[in-house]
Amino acid sequence: xxxxxxxxxxxxxxxxxxxxxxxxxxxxxxxxxxxxxxxxxxxxxxxxxxxxxxxxxxxxxxxxxxxxxxxxxxxxxxxxxxxxxxxxxxxxxxxxxxxxxxxxxxxxxxxxxxxxxxxxxxxxxxxxxxxxxxxxxxxxxxxxxxxxxxxxxxxxxxxxxxxxxxxxxxxxxxxxxxxxxxxxxxxxxxxxxxxxxxxxxxxxxxxxxxxxxxxxxxxxxxxxxxxxxxxxxxxxxxxxxxxxxxxxxxxxxxxxxxxxxxxxxxxxxxxxxxxxxxxxxxxxxxxxxxxxxxxxxxxxxxxxxxxxxxxxxxxxxxxxxxxxxxxxxxxxxxxxxxxxxxxxxxxxxxxxxxxxxxxxxxxxxxxxxxxxxxxxxxxxxxxxxxxxxxxxxxxxxxxxxxxxxxxxxxxxxxxxxxxxxxxxxxxxxxxxxxxxxxxxxxxxxxxxxxxxxxxxxxxxxxxxxxxxxxx
Amino acid sequence: xxxxxxxxxxxxxxxxxxxxxxxxxxxxxxxxxxxxxxxxxxxxxxxxxxxxxxxxxxxxxxxxxxxxxxxxxxxxxxxxxxxxxxxxxxxxxxxxxxxxxxxxxxxxxxxxxxxxxxxxxxxxxxxxxxxxxxxxxxxxxxxxxxxxxxxxxxxxxxxxxxxxxxxxxxxxxxxxxxxxxxxxxxxxxxxxxxxxxxxxxxxxxxxxxxxxxxxxxxxxxxxxxxxxxxxxxxxxxxxxxxxxxxxxxxxxxxxxxxxxxxxxxxxxxxxxxxxxxxxxxxxxxxxxxxxxxxxxxxxxxxxxxxxxxxxxxxxxxxxxxxxxxxxxxxxxxxxxxxxxxxxxxxxxxxxxxxxxxxxxxxxxxxxxxxxxxxxxxxxxxxxxxxxxxxxxxxxxxxxxxxxxxxxxxxxxxxxxxxxxxxxxxxxxxxxxxxxxxxxxxxxxxxxxxxxxxxxxxxxxxxxxxxxxxxx
Numbered sequence: 001x002x003x004x005x006x007x008x009x010x011x012x013x014x015x016x017x018x019x020x021x022x023x024x025x026x027x028x029x030x031x032x033x034x035x036x037x038x039x040x041x042x043x044x045x046x047x048x049x050x051x052x053x054x055x056x057x058x059x060x061x062x063x064x065x066x067x068x069x070x071x072x073x074x075x076x077x078x079x080x081x082x083x084x085x086x087x088x089x090x091x092x093x094x095x096x097x098x099x100x101x102x103x104x105x106x107x108x109x110x111x112x113x114x115x116x117x118x119x120x121x122x123x124x125x126x127x128x129x130x131x132x133x134x135x136x137x138x139x140x141x142x143x144x145x146x147x148x149x150x151x152x153x154x155x156x157x158x159x160x161x162x163x164x165x166x167x168x169x170x171x172x173x174x175x176x177x178x179x180x181x182x183x184x185x186x187x188x189x190x191x192x193x194x195x196x197x198x199x200x201x202x203x204x205x206x207x208x209x210x211x212x213x214x215x216x217x218x219x220x221x222x223x224x225x226x227x228x229x230x231x232x233x234x235x236x237x238x239x240x241x242x243x244x245x246x247x248x249x250x251x252x253x254x255x256x257x258x259x260x261x262x263x264x265x266x267x268x269x270x271x272x273x274x275x276x277x278x279x280x281x282x283x284x285x286x287x288x289x290x291x292x293x294x295x296x297x298x299x300x301x302x303x304x305x306x307x308x309x310x311x312x313x314x315x316x317x318x319x320x321x322x323x324x325x326x327x328x329x330x331x332x333x334x335x336x337x338x339x340x341x342x343x344x345x346x347x348x349x350x351x352x353x354x355x356x357x358x359x360x361x362x363x364x365x366x367x368x369x370x371x372x373x374x375x376x377x378x379x380x381x382x383x384x385x386x387x388x389x390x391x392x393x394x395x396x397x398x399x400x401x402x403x404x405x406x407x408x409x410x411x412x413x414x415x416x417x418x419x420x421x422x423x424x425x426x427x428x429x430x431x432x433x434x435x436x437x438x439x440x441x442x443x444x445x446x447x448x449x450x451x452x453x454x455x456x457x458x459x460x461x462x463x464x465x466x467x468x469x470x471x
Numbered sequence: 472x473x474x475x476x477x478x479x480x481x482x483x484x485x486x487x488x489x490x491x492x493x494x495x496x497x498x499x500x501x502x503x504x505x506x507x508x509x510x511x512x513x514x515x516x517x518x519x520x521x522x523x524x525x526x527x528x529x530x531x532x533x534x535x536x537x538x539x540x541x542x543x544x545x546x547x548x549x550x551x552x553x554x555x556x557x558x559x560x561x562x563x564x565x566x567x568x569x570x571x572x573x574x575x576x577x578x579x580x581x582x583x584x585x586x587x588x589x590x591x592x593x594x595x596x597x598x599x600x601x602x603x604x605x606x607x608x609x610x611x612x613x614x615x616x617x618x619x620x621x622x623x624x625x626x627x628x629x630x631x632x633x634x635x636x637x638x639x640x641x642x643x644x645x646x647x648x649x650x651x652x653x654x655x656x657x658x659x660x661x662x663x664x665x666x667x668x669x670x671x672x673x674x675x676x677x678x679x680x681x682x683x684x685x686x687x688x689x690x691x692x693x694x695x696x697x698x699x700x701x702x703x704x705x706x707x708x709x710x711x712x713x714x715x716x717x718x719x720x721x722x723x724x725x726x727x728x729x730x731x732x733x734x735x736x737x738x739x740x741x742x743x744x745x746x747x748x749x750x751x752x753x754x755x756x757x758x759x760x761x762x763x764x765x766x767x768x769x770x771x772x773x774x775x776x777x778x779x780x781x782x783x784x785x786x787x788x789x790x791x792x793x794x795x796x797x798x799x800x801x802x803x804x805x806x807x808x809x810x811x812x813x814x815x816x817x818x819x820x821x822x823x824x825x826x827x828x829x830x831x832x833x834x835x836x837x838x839x840x841x842x843x844x845x846x847x848x849x850x851x852x853x854x855x856x857x858x859x860x861x862x863x864x865x866x867x868x869x870x871x872x873x874x875x876x877x878x879x880x881x882x883x884x885x886x887x888x889x890x891x892x893x894x895x896x897x898x899x900x901x902x903x904x905x906x907x908x909x910x911x912x913x914x915x916x917x918x919x920x921x922x923x924x925x926x927x928x929x930x931x932x933x934x935x936x937x938x939x940x941x942x
Contacts, residue, residue, distance in 0.1 A: 204675030454925035
């Protein structure tokens with residue numbers, strides 16, 4: 001996809017002006033049109049240029065959202081939901097202009113049901129805020145995409161992260177949502193029961209729909225008990241293949257690893273330089289085990305045997321929190337360390353996900369591709385899921401670099417699809433991955449479009465995301 | 472809902488005759504119209520009368536399914552997918568007549584990817600057949616709804632069963648499906664990656680759609696490693712409340728129980744009589760733990776402490792397979808034992824699911840209701856999920872008994888919904904639970920209907936299921 005494919009879209013200027021007037025009357029200075037704020041709300045961490053909304057409105061309740069959506073639908077104006085702006089594929093851009101609904105004031109934890117291990121929050125609650133709120137309950141919300149994202153945004157992009165291998169993704173951890181659809185009604189997708197066979201799975205339909213079916217107004221989440229013990233460790237391997245062999249055996253043995261992260265040699269080198277470490281500059285796995293004291297010790301011992309069998313050397317692990325943090329330092333600082341491989345460059349993160357049996361092959365071919373293309377791009381993977389990120393370090397102001405990176409992303413996606421993988425394990429489609437969705441889904445995209453058209457016939461809910469311009 | 476609400480529907484007799492002709496030409500004696508066979512294909516284990524399809528066709532491939540669906544759509548004739556006929560809410564009835572697509576000849580395991588812990592099967596493969604096929608791989612498919620159902624049917628009704636508390640339901644264990652939709656095209660809902668953020672979750676849309684969106688032609692499933700050790704046990708409790716307290720504490724502590732089943736006092740009494748056991752005739756929990764030798768021992772010990780704290784007496788457990796079978800005998804024979812509470816009666820199973828904090832309250836109120844209504848109806852619950860079954864023993868030929876049972880089911884559902892639960896944890900909506908779907912979902916049902924209309928505008932895919940007659 002070239003930049004030319006990010007269409008600026010048809011604008012309904014009269015409608016936009018009218019709706020801003022309506023919203024101003026109702027929300028006063030909770031409607032903002034200053035350029036800096038609007039630019040911040042089109043924040044994108046890709047090479048896709050920002051496309052600013054015409055106004056940003058800050059609702060405080062589901063009723064406010066209903067009012068805003070109805071006004072926008074009445075005036076045929078696009079609605080773009082906004083959490084914290086940490087999405088990576090242009091999900092908050094406004095290609096047709098329109099109203100950004102910033103949910104940051106909808107930040108209440110509405111209820112915590114400790115006995116049921118669930119809670120309901122407004123969409124603007126961030127994951128760190130939620131875990132702080134839960135501190136005294138013995139429970140935690142496990143999904144950790146890295147950024148301190150909002151629960152609404154995480155739900156909308158079907159986020160996951162390092163511990164999805166154990167706890168699943170937002171798909172498995174959202175019990176229900178409420179959302180205001182293009183009809184202006186608020187629906188609730190499910191009750192609080194842990195399972196149900198009652199009709200279509202509307203919860204899963206909204207999880208990952210990137211705002212294209214409506215605006216989330218609350219999310220009911222599964223929680224987990226804080227494990228009695230946590231052990232963490234790191235193990236260098238002679239090759240990516242050897243590390244991935246150990247991952248496959250670990251999963252096959254049913255060892256319930258909480259995290260199993262792969263860093264490639266370039267990333268390890270960057271980490272050594274940045275954090276002044278002396279890890280071997282070979283691929284490495286970083287692991288975390290959750291359970292009882294005896295359980296985490298047993299898991300670590302079992303992994304140690306597997307690592308040794310696969311050629312890993314010196315698997316170091318500990319249950320001591322400080323020592324654990326030390327062992328994981330390279331992983332924790334990986335992003336900042338990677339940026340220092342090319343000071344002043346931007347780091348553009350892209351992700352794919354393949355069956356774990358193909359992970360080594362996919363990573364190695366990708367490394368060769370990076371070398372051939374002359375890119376600087378370390379790799380960090382959520383290896384237990386077959387999901388990995390490539391951080392392309394580039395100067396987004398140099399068109400040739402952008403073109404080279406785009407071409408690389410195209411080849412990366414083709415490679416993942418050829419291995420029966422997906423063009424995005426956790427970042428979503430947004431604008432950036434749209435060209436790959438049809439390649440991945442074939443006729444399935446028609447079914448998605450039919451659903452979109454049925455629920456949003458005027459294409460006002462975050463238009464231009466997931467699907468191309470005209471749906 | 473009364474029987475009068477099960478409409479016999481408008482029939483398209485000319486279309487049906489024409490399509491049978493077309494199918495006969497193509498499929499010869501794989502098209503059957505004998506009444507006995509048709510009656511078997513309208514098998515229903517509820518008090519809903521059977522509504523026979525006009526013909527049963529036995530496709531051998533996805534291409535056959537495509538041809539059948541296209542012929543039916545061309546002639547405006549309903550299509551009713553059929554697995555093994557073990558659904559409980561009238562899912563295979565043909566209220567408008569039409570063609571039953573029996574998938575029993577589509578019984579091939581298409582691939583097993585041991586390294587990725589997944590497999591792809593045709594929809595007619597049964598779960599026992601699959602586990603037999605997997606025997607030498609060290610893997611198994613965990614979902615166990617009791618009956619030896621087909622994987623297609625289990626997918627279509629979002630089935631689960633005893634070990635969903637550990638391994639999840641079909642929702643969590645289906646990676647992808649292929650399905651022939653009303654357009655006559657075959658779509659694939661996802662690739663084989665363990666997670667994906669690529670567009671709408673079509674897999675979850677088809678899981679639980681009960682054939683109303685198309686006919687499944689293959690299912691890709693997650694598999695699990697066979698645990699190194701299994702321990703099982705049983706523990707009597709002085710009351711349902713005490714047993715449920717133990718369940719809640721077990722889940723909160725994060726003990727990864729593989730099964731935690733509740734039998735009420737009446738069911739325990741029935742089991743003693745049927746299997747000549749001498750269990751205390753009080754509520755009891757039946758447990759199973761999966762893990763390492765040390766792990767299952769630790770889990771059992773932890774549960775023992777919880778049980779003692781909650782007033783449970785004599786938690787017996789073992790890792791010895793024979794002794795384990797013996798301890799679980801009451802649970803294994805529960806259905807047959809229950810039937811002997813009223814010899815000659817039919818056992819009609821209904822299910823609801825509530826947040827586990829409400830399980831005790833819901834079960835106790837339901838027992839009181841059963842007593843007041845003068846029914847004989849033991850209760851067995853998948854307690855870790857808050858899901859329980861009531862087996863109403865009745866003579867379905869006596870209208871007053873049917874009416875009393877229907878009224879009871881109505882009150883049971885209202886009770887579960889009032890507790891933020893669902894009208895069905897695992898049996899699906901079919902015809903029998905349709906009146907409760909709107910009560911549960913409110914405006915959400917409109918969204919479901921919009922999806923149904925978009926994907927099946929002529930309402931030919933298993934019409935009259937999930938939604939009422941006219942969608």
